[in-house]
């Protein structure tokens with residue numbers, strides 16, 4: 001007897017057509033009212049250029065370093081998340097700020113720009129796996145536990161830029177500061193002048209790497225707070241004696257690199273300089289030659305003499321562009337496996353065209369708006385970071 005085909009059940013992580021439908025379990029929601037141009041449309045580049053030209057100074061397009069080439073070609077400025085938000089704030093004539101990045105970056109841009117500026121994220125599904133690993137109710141529970149143990153008063157929250165606006169606001173309300181990968185060391189030094197321990201959110205690797213590598217702590221000084229376990233999976237005594245309470249979060253892109261990735265590239269390319277981002281695991285950092293932010297990675301390769309060779313542990317779009325920019329140098333990806341930031345890559349040319357053409361038609365789509373109270377306290381935490389010596393003018397992420 002012939003069997004009829006039965007459509008399989010949708011998995012929690014079902015891949016949806018770009019711009020169509022929504023999967024609330026895995027995404028923040030995808031909404032593209034109107035027609036999303038097909039990716040096969042040969043006129044996409046011309047349409048994006050025409051829409052951008054029609055909008056003129058009213059639109060300012062921010063392109064994160066990890067963004068794909070087809071989108072980055074339309075960026076007015078490229079950079080890390082914090083630098084981009086600052087650039088948008090410095091362009092008050094830009095009524096529309098289109099952020100080719102991920103959700104938390106657009107939130108930061110909304111917090112830092114003026115009220116008359118509208119921030120747009122071309123695809124609302126462009127989230128960040130790391131930021132999503134710290135949900136507000138989990139952080140609230142953790143803080144309640146620390147309060148019950150009598151430890152909250154002596155604990156300073158330090159939150160990485162790669163976090164949602166409400167976690168930034170929690171940090172501001174509770175006497176803490178934001179940090180970037182460039183100023184995490186200074187932020188930790190600042191916090192240890194104010195408290196006995198730090199609750200570091202949401203990237204355990206940046207927290208551990210900074211504490212151990214830059215501040216000389218031991219791995220035993222760092223304990224991981226697991227939001228999926230009662231009391232973070234630790235005892236009161238463990239929390240009390242820790243100097244770093246590291247939130248159990250990580251970047252799914254930088255977390256892919258392993259110590260074996262480093263061993264392998266050194267074997268294949270003897271003498272190569274291994275240059276990695278501090279969101280990588282601690283064992284990768286220990287084996288690398290140089291560790292630093294995306295701006296550090298870019299400036300190091302830019303300044304290196306011809307003939308230099310680098311294996312770079314960060315997002316692949318950036319590494320590819322660096323390799324193309326320096327044909328006189330060898331720039332390779334640290335791992336053999338391809339590793340893009342999948343969520344950031346949701347922002348593609350069809351979504352950029354759709355958002356720009358909508359603006360031309362006086363239709364604001366996918367606006368990212370942070371409520372005033374959250375924005376206020378997030379701003380307090382950001383301002384504490386900016387008040388650190390030398391931070392306001394330094395590169396960031």
Ligand code: SF4
Nearest residue numbers: 128129130251253341
């Ligand atoms: S590279 Fe990692 S931290 Fe950055 S946006 Fe992508 S998932 Fe988030």
